[in-house]
Amino acid sequence: MARAKPRLFRDPIHDIIRLEPDTAEGRLLLALLETPEVQRLRRVRQLALSQLVYHGAEHSRFAHSMGVAHLTGRMLDQLQRSVKIPEDERLVTLAAALLHDVGHGPFSHAIESVTGTRHEHYTAGIIRNPDSAIFAILSDYDASFPDRVATRACGDADDQAPFLGELVSGQLDADRMDYILRDGHMTGVQIGRFDVARILAMLDVADGHLALHSGGQEAIEGYLLARFHMYKQVYLHKTSRAAERMLEAALKRASDLAKRGTPPSYWPGGALCELLTEGQTSWSDYITLDDVDVWQALKRWSAGSGDETLDGLAGGLVHRRLYKPVELPGDDAERARELVEGARSIARVRGFDPAFHVLVDESRDSPYQPFTGVDDGAKSIRLIVGGGDRAARTAFLEDRSELVELLGRLCHQRRFLCVHPALAQQLLRLVTR
Numbered sequence: 001m002a003r004a005k006p007r008l009f010r011d012p013i014h015d016i017i018r019l020e021p022d023t024a025e026g027r028l029l030l031a032l033l034e035t036p037e038v039q040r041l042r043r044v045r046q047l048a049l050s051q052l053v054y055h056g057a058e059h060s061r062f063a064h065s066m067g068v069a070h071l072t073g074r075m076l077d078q079l080q081r082s083v084k085i086p087e088d089e090r091l092v093t094l095a096a097a098l099l100h101d102v103g104h105g106p107f108s109h110a111i112e113s114v115t116g117t118r119h120e121h122y123t124a125g126i127i128r129n130p131d132s133a134i135f136a137i138l139s140d141y142d143a144s145f146p147d148r149v150a151t152r153a154c155g156d157a158d159d160q161a162p163f164l165g166e167l168v169s170g171q172l173d174a175d176r177m178d179y180i181l182r183d184g185h186m187t188g189v190q191i192g193r194f195d196v197a198r199i200l201a202m203l204d205v206a207d208g209h210l211a212l213h214s215g216g217q218e219a220i221e222g223y224l225l226a227r228f229h230m231y232k233q234v235y236l237h238k239t240s241r242a243a244e245r246m247l248e249a250a251l252k253r254a255s256d257l258a259k260r261g262t263p264p265s266y267w268p269g270g271a272l273c274e275l276l277t278e279g280q281t282s283w284s285d286y287i288t289l290d291d292v293d294v295w296q297a298l299k300r301w302s303a304g305s306g307d308e309t310l311d312g313l314a315g316g317l318v319h320r321r322l323y324k325p326v327e328l329p330g331d332d333a334e335r336a337r338e339l340v341e342g343a344r345s346i347a348r349v350r351g352f353d354p355a356f357h358v359l360v361d362e363s364r365d366s367p368y369q370p371f372t373g374v375d376d377g378a379k380s381i382r383l384i385v386g387g388g389d390r391a392a393r394t395a396f397l398e399d400r401s402e403l404v405e406l407l408g409r410l411c412h413q414r415r416f417l418c419v420h421p422a423l424a425q426q427l428l429r430l431v432t433r
Contacts, residue, residue, distance in 0.1 A: 009066060013181050017070045028091055028141060029069060029098060035133035036287060037102050037126055041065055043290035047183060048107045049243040050234060052320055054187035061101045064182055071174035071196075072097035072167050078203045079163070089164055092145060095138060096152035096168050100175060102126055102134070105275075106291040110247045114255060115279045124150040125283045132283065166210045170379040171369060172199075172220070180226050183234060191229040194222040204384055206394040211382035214400070220381060221403050228367035231412055236363045238325040242418040245359040246323055250298065250313035251276060253356055257307055264305035268297045309356050312420070323359065324424035325416040326431050336415060343417050343427050350423065357420040358427075363412065370398040370408035 004021040007030060011017050020026035032038055041062035051057040076090055103123030105111040112118055126132050127150040138145035155169030167174055177196060184192015195218075202216025212220055234240075255276040257263055267273065271289040274281035281289075301314035316322055328336040344354035352358070370380060381397040381404075398405040419427050 011063070011067060011070070013067055013178065013185060014070050017066060024087065024141075025073075025091060025094060028137070029094060031137045032095060032098055032134060033066075035137065037132060037134050038062065038065070038099070040287055040290055041101065041104070043292055044104055044106055044108075045291055046179070047187070047234070048110070048240075049247065049317075050187065050237065050240045052243050052322065053237055053240045054189070054234065057183070057187050059182060059186045061104055064179055065098055065101050067178035067182055068100065068168075068174045069094055069098040071178050074200055075167055075174060075203055078200050079205060083163075083205045085164070088142060089161060091141065092148045092152060093164050093167055095145070095149045097174055099123065099127060099134065099149060100153045100168055102153075103286075105286070105289055106294045107244070107247055110244050110251065111275065113248045114251045115275050117280060120154045122283060122286055124154050126287065127153065129283050132287075162208050163205045163210045166379055170210065172210055172212075172223075172379075172381050176227065177223065180223070180230055184226065184230060187234055189230065189233050191233065192226050194226040195219040196223075199223060206382050206384050209382055211384050211394060212397075213384045214386075217383060217397070217401060220397065221401055224368055224404060224407055228407060228410070231365050231367065236365065236412055236414065238327075238361075238414075238416055239322060241361045241363060241416065242323045242325045242359075243317060245361050245418045246313050246317055247294075249356045249359055250301070250310060250317065251294075253307065253310045253313060254297070254301070254305075257310065262306075264301055264307060264310055266297065266300035266305060268293060272297065309353055313356065321421065323357075323418040324421055324428075325361070325418050326424065326428050328415040328417060328431065330413060330415060339431055340417065342430055343419065343423070346426055346430065347419070347423055350426075352420060352423065357423065359418040361414075361416045361418050363414050365412045366408070367410055367412075368398070368404055368407040370396065370405070 007019045007021065009017040019030055021030060042060050044061045045051065046059050046061050046064050047057045072094055076085060076093065079085065103119040103121065103126055105119060108119050127134055128146050129135055135146050138149055152165055152168055155165065166172065169175065180192050181196065198216055198219035199212065202213045204211050204213060254264055258267065258277050271281045271285040272293050274285060298314040298318050301310050302318040305311050328339055340360060343358045347354040347358045382394045383397055383400050384392055385395050386392045398408050417427060
């Protein structure tokens with residue numbers, strides 16, 4: 001019988017992603033790609049509202065998930081040179097890599113702030129639900145696959161083979177490597193580049209965990225620096241953060257109006273309605289929800305919802321009339337509280353609603369989490385040092401690199417007031433005086 005032709009996917013980051021339908025791996029991933037749950041990710045932007053700042057950031061969570069699965073496969077290929085990985089564990093890891101974001105909702109973190117439910121909850125629920133197409137495909141391979149894949153996709157501890165879980169969720173995982181490369185490319189931020197080929201070539205396992213041979217130290221330093229700068233320039237960009245706070249405020253305002261019995265003149269149905277009124281929905285309804293539903297609601301509200309505050313928030317997002325971010329002092333908590341209260345008082349006097357026209361944004365991220373003596377190093381990055389004439393040993397990266405040791409002590413932490421444009425100048429004077 002003739003071999004089936006390989007499926008080739010052209011990718012802007014990894015060039016050709018090749019799946020072989022004649023292999024168990026190829027059949028599994030191709031079948032998962034065709035499920036409604038995974039196809040929905042084509043309609044969910046990877047970077048949410050960052051496209052209001054970086055106009056090229058239109059890529060989807062589907063594209064990212066494809067990249068993560070591809071990188072995971074390359075990492076597994078490298079590890080199998082020195083470690084025996086059973087086929088079922090390889091399949092579970094690849095499926096987890098592809099499905100790790102399947103529970104993300106539209107504008108994920110904004111939706112999560114309204115519902116109070118993290119996307120990992122829906123990821124695990126979708127994979128484990130007997131009525132999902134994903135569950136049917138995984139259980140056809142092995143009855144244990146849905147639970148094993150859900151556990152690995154959500155980053156839960158895996159005491160049997162920690163390094164396999166770390167491929168999907170860790171400080172040196174395929175998820176981070178793909179999103180840094182992909183987001184840097186799509187936003188045009190060149191600082192997101194790093195030597196992924198060198199990292200993969202140096203990859204190994206030590207003490208049951210992912211590790212790099214010391215020859216890859218400079219490459220991994222470049223990767224961590226790229227992540228550091230991507231957070232500063234893209235993920236924590238003040239304008240996209242202000243837009244996200246506006247979206248949260250718009251959804252909360254709509255939710256508050258509905259709960260008071262005075263919903264906007266346009267009220268969405270289905271999963272978005274349930275999330276706004278109940279804070280939760282079934283997995284089967286949840287997977288129908290994507291960016292289109294939220295933009296449709298915003299467009300209708302911007303044209304006149306019957307509530308001036310909601311009209312303004314929705315119209316600001318639809319027409320890119322965004323709130324202005326005004327930075328608060330990060331080293332004086334008391335002064336920051338005074339400024340927030342002062343801003344709210346000014347808004348109230350000017351006829352604005354401080355709950356929706358003066359929003360506080362707080363962001364915090366550390367570029368590297370060093371070993372702290374807890375959980376046997378958890379997901380800290382290990383180096384394999386020595387070999388040849390000297391006995392090989394492992395060391396934590398921060399103990400061998402002054403640069404990484406410094407990154408482990410840094411923390412991105414910023415606070416902004418995000419205010420209606422009509423208040424911006426007056427509040428800026430308040431902050432700077």
